[in-house]
Amino acid sequence: xxxxxxxxxxxxxxxxxxxxxxxxxxxxxxxxxxxxxxxxxxxxxxxxxxxxxxxxxxxxxxxxxxxxxxxxxxxxxxxxxxxxxxxxxxxxxxxxxxxxxxxxxxxxxxxxxxxx
Amino acid sequence: xxxxxxxxxxxxxxxxxxxxxxxxxxxxxxxxxxxxxxxxxxxxxxxxxxxxxxxxxxxxxxxxxxxxxxxxxxxxxxxxxxxxxxxxxxxxxxxxxxxxxxxxxxxxxxx
Numbered sequence: 233x234x235x236x237x238x239x240x241x242x243x244x245x246x247x248x249x250x251x252x253x254x255x256x257x258x259x260x261x262x263x264x265x266x267x268x269x270x271x272x273x274x275x276x277x278x279x280x281x282x283x284x285x286x287x288x289x290x291x292x293x294x295x296x297x298x299x300x301x302x303x304x305x306x307x308x309x310x311x312x313x314x315x316x317x318x319x320x321x322x323x324x325x326x327x328x329x330x331x332x333x334x335x336x337x338x339x340x341x342x343x344x345x346x347x348x
Numbered sequence: 349x350x351x352x353x354x355x356x357x358x359x360x361x362x363x364x365x366x367x368x369x370x371x372x373x374x375x376x377x378x379x380x381x382x383x384x385x386x387x388x389x390x391x392x393x394x395x396x397x398x399x400x401x402x403x404x405x406x407x408x409x410x411x412x413x414x415x416x417x418x419x420x421x422x423x424x425x426x427x428x429x430x431x432x433x434x435x436x437x438x439x440x441x442x443x444x445x446x447x448x449x450x451x452x453x454x455x456x457x458x459x
Contacts, residue, residue: 236390263445274352274436274451275391282445290446322390326445333440334379334398337447339390 234258236340238323244346245313253308253343255323263326264306265337266290266298268319275322281306282328313347320344352380352437352450360456367424369453371437372417378440380413380420381447385434394422394435427457 239254257264262283267275267290277290279298287298295317297309306325310317324337352373361367371380379398383391397404397413397420404411410423424431434454438447 265446267449272451275449277446277448280446324391328445333445334396336381336393336396337391337438338393339383341388341390 236323236325236338238321238340238343240343241341242344244348245310246348247314249313249347251310251313251345253310253321253323253345254305255307255340256305257323257325257338258304259325259327259338260303261325261338262303262328264300265324265326266296266306266308267322267324268292268317269322269342270319278308278321315347318345318347352439352448354435354437354450354453356453357451358454358456360458361427362458363427363429365427367427367431367455367457369422369435369455371420371422371450373420373437373439373448373450374418375441376415380411381438381440382409382411382420382422383436383438383449385436385452387433391436424455427455429457429459431455432457 236257265280266278276292281287281300284303299307321343323340326337355370381396382394385391395406408425413420434452436452438449
């Protein structure tokens with residue numbers, strides 16, 4: 233059972249380059265999330281998708297776009313990378329049966345992105 | 349802005365000792381969750397406590413929630429080297445599917 237899979241695991245970009253981070257889950261979850269983790273700041277929500285066909289901004293959406301390709305896949309795109317986007321990016325998913333809010337999130341192992 | 353704040357930021361204990369960390373939050377919640385993150389890995393869910401619950405146990409973990417003080421604590425009893433990790437609290441509000449994470453407590457368990 234793979235859970236949440238993120239690709240690539242590591243990437244180095246130059247300022248101005250574009251990049252798409254991929255995320256796929258095999259747990260038939262409805263909701264998916266993208267976070268960034270910076271030292272001393274915990275996780276900050278970039279975008280999320282409560283269900284297939286919907287996406288919403290989180291706390292720090294500027295400079296990013298997302299696509300909920302289907303129920304399994306949720307990608308994050310950096311159109312013009314900046315050094316401030318150097319971070320570790322985590323994708324997560326969550327089951328949302330009915331209207332229950334008492335569900336944990338399941339995380340991938342992250343993409344470590346450096347922008348020079 | 350982040351909802352939760354963990355305290356202390358770092359904690360170093362001897363194997364076999366208990367580890368306690370605290371989480372404070374700002375606005376009313378419907379649930380609070382604790383996650384563990386091992387170095388270089390993603391977060392792993394440990395325990396969820398609902399706003400109408402005061403205490404919850406799972407194995408060597410004990411979580412308390414005091415909604416009047418807007419705070420929670422995570423106790424790890426009889427710590428092991430494998431408990432070395434960062435621990436994060438996360439809060440859910442309203443009917444939202446989102447969580448707000450704190451900055452975490454780094455726990456080091458010395459053999």
